[in-house]
Amino acid sequence: MSETTRQWIVLIVQWMFFTGFSLAFLVGATYNGLIAYREWWEKNSDGSSFAPLVFGVIGVVAVLSAPFGELSERLPYLWLPVILDCGSAPYFLFAIVYAIRERKR
Secondary structure, three states: OOHHHHHHHHHHHHHHHHHHHHHHHHHHHHHHHHHHHHHHHOOOOOOOOOOOOHHHHHHHHHHHOOOOOOHHHHHHHOHHHHHHOOOOHHHHHHHHHHHHHHHHO
């Protein structure tokens, strides 16, 4: 197998990982967002539950596995999936605020 063929195979595998993790993040973050919307704004719980941190971590892996740019160029964006996924940072911040309010009562 030539070196060029190996490079193409590695590139294709990198794109497959990146695409898979990115799609999983998008689907999961959307799911968590819909659950948050139903429970917090519509006050309508259908029994669904969050997947805390799971999809935020998958999003971080997607950013790390991106087949373009250097790793040092992607590091500043590692926090984005955790912030954008309602089941990650926003969920835990809401839980902390809720616990503090309940403790004061």
